[in-house]
Amino acid sequence: MPLRSLKCEKCGKPFETYAARGRFCSRSCFLKRQLAGSIWKNESNGYWYIQFGRKNKRLLHRYLTNAKPGQVVHHIDGNKENNSLSNLQILKGGQSEHIKMHNPVLARWAKRRAAASS
Numbered sequence: 001m002p003l004r005s006l007k008c009e010k011c012g013k014p015f016e017t018y019a020a021r022g023r024f025c026s027r028s029c030f031l032k033r034q035l036a037g038s039i040w041k042n043e044s045n046g047y048w049y050i051q052f053g054r055k056n057k058r059l060l061h062r063y064l065t066n067a068k069p070g071q072v073v074h075h076i077d078g079n080k081e082n083n084s085l086s087n088l089q090i091l092k093g094g095q096s097e098h099i100k101m102h103n104p105v106l107a108r109w110a111k112r113r114a115a116a117s118s
């Protein structure tokens, strides 16, 4: 199947896909588009949530990564609002690993590694 260059219908970013019906550059754009109106930002903690019905809400970055209870989802670039899948990392080592990720020296190293692999 040929690789096609398309423009994301949500954020306008160009992307390439083998899918026959690619419309969005990422799962997060797909969800934002599909579930428009139920994604909202909590201004007091800076995190985005996804709301299902009246009472059921989940942190968007945990929802997108299917994180299990006890797993920690880390924003690689440190920006809580960047919920693209390439910026989210499930830390199997839990909170102790997460604290290390937020150690400035280690965080810089991780960021460099993420930049090199993208």
Ligand SMILES: [Zn+2]
Pocket: 008, 009, 010, 011, 012, 013, 024, 025, 026, 029
């Ligand atoms: Zn997009």
Ligand SMILES: [Zn+2]
Pocket: 073, 074, 075, 098, 101, 102
């Ligand atoms: Zn983090």
